[in-house]
Amino acid sequence: MQFHIRYRNTQGTLMRILNAASRRGLDLPAVHAEAAEHEHEVTLVLEVNQKQAGQLYREWYAIPDVIHVSSGAAHPAAWSSHHPAAGVGVEQSPAPARA
Secondary structure (H helix, E strand, O other): OOOEEEEOOOOOOOHHHHHHHHHHOOOOOOEEEEEEEOEEEEEOOOOOHHHHHHHHHHHHHHOOOOOEEEEEOHHHHHOOOOOOOOOOOOOOOOOOOOO
16 A cells, blocks of 8 residues: 655654554565655555554544645555656656756
């Protein structure tokens, strides 16, 4: 299952989010964190049952800087690092940034 967690980037928030899963002995096969507007977002892929998902939701929402938690089916192909950036063809290189 894939979890999307939006949070304010304060000291230790991401570690508290990740510790909620690691304390339960869950593998973290894929973790992706990035800035999303004024907050940050982390995407985790975890294999959990319904009870574990409920426990994780409850623990994540107990973290003061967590804003929103959602989940859905994991798409392993989306985690491949061999895809070019959106809008850039394989044979093209991105144009240099200009100020």
